[in-house]
Amino acid sequence: MRELLRAELRGLTAYGAPQIDVPVRLNTNENSYPLPPHVAQAVAKAVADEVTGLNRYPDRDSVELRKDLADYLGHGLGADRVWAANGSNEVQQQLLQAFAGPGRVALGFGPAYSMHPLLAVGTATTWVDGGRDGDFGLTASRVVEQVRAHRPHVTFLCSPNNPTGTALDPAVAQAVLEERQGIVVVDEAYAEFRRPGTASALTLLDRYPQLVVTRTMSKAFAFAGARVGYFAADPSIVDAVQLVRLPYHLSALTQAAARAALAHAGALLETVDELKAQRDRIVRELREMGLTVADSDANFVLFGRFEDQRAVWQALLDRGVLVRDVGLSGWLRVTAGTPDETSAFLAAMKELA
Ligand SMILES: *Cc1c(COP(=O)(O)O)cnc(C)c1O
DSSP: OGGGSOGGGTTOOOOOOOOOOOSEEOSSOOOSSOOOHHHHHHHHHHHHHHHGGGGSOOOTTOHHHHHHHHHHHOTTOOGGGEEEESSHHHHHHHHHHHHOOTTOEEEEOSSSOTHHHHHHHHTTOEEEEOOOOTTSOOOHHHHHHHHHHHOOSEEEEESSOTTTOOOOOHHHHHHHHTTOOSEEEEEOTTGGGOOTTOOOGGGGTTTOTTEEEEEESSSTTSOGGGOOEEEEEOHHHHHHHTTTSOTTOSOHHHHHHHHHHHHTHHHHTTHHHHHHHHHHHHHHHHHHTTOEEOOOSSSEEEEEOOSOHHHHHHHHHHTTEEOBOOSOTTEEEEEOOOHHHHHHHHHHHHHHO
16 A cells, blocks of 8 residues: 555654553653542543433534633633644644645754654645754744744744753743744643743733644643643634534543543642652652753653663663653653652662663
8 A cells, every 4th residue: 555655654653652561651641640539430420421412413612621621721711712622632733734734834843742743744734843952952043043944834832842841931932923924833731740930831822813822631630541632822723723623523421521520620630749749859860870861841851861772761661661762862751650650760770870
């Protein structure tokens, strides 16, 4: 079938971290804590209550869920400025379908989230990588220069950035927005984990109608298996993605589960402080081992530098600890887990040092 495949897809590998069954899985930035029992029960009841009505299509526009998400975000947002889909990957795909596509350009700044260029390929959008500074930093001047050079229809910024972990000053997003060049997507999948002092790009929404801030329930909310992502933006952007979304894209079960989870947001987010403490512990202890470690505002840490990161990845796996080789020569990424998981990872690293 290779010759029948679209030329730009030939030779590509599908997105996918290995799903290997080992005791300590710290490779996909999920929340290591299962749902607390009372929240699990509430979600199960909400889903059960939907089952009899599954003969009917769900609310196509997920209005109640969008209202709940808007309330969670605050900043005076309402359902008309929030859109939800099966993971923030899907909302980002919808944004590219509506605002990019053949003959159009999307700009990102790698190393960043590897799905952004893949979503561009899938929507036949030309992808341009504007790069980063040597220390993985991203300055307003670099971003503006790249925007002027490539005139993108969609610009992706990632804050906190995956895989480096560091949050982006909203002033950088603001500098791009001042260029009035296409829409600007700030991917804030890890926003709930950021250290005090870095504002969310949500603070810029009222001033810039071309800004989209994407979020997810997959990380801090411990809800990755349910597949719920969303964005906040101007109502005209919410209208635009409705032109390209599949009808009834978000199942009644997903909508009900997400609403029940959001009703217990406080309980679900209780683990965030513990995970941040483990993250800070990883940064500290790896630095004590003499490694180079990027500052992290997320629930993961990028560390190196290794002559052969693949060998270190394998040595950790041999000790029952799965981390992520993000394809960045010399570096590995580890998710902050429970105290026990974190201890297992750090003990394995000490053995290797
Ligand atoms: C994990 C992650 C997402 C989340 O994707 P979902 O589809 O919502 O699970 C989005 N952006 C980044 C940068 C991520 O790391």
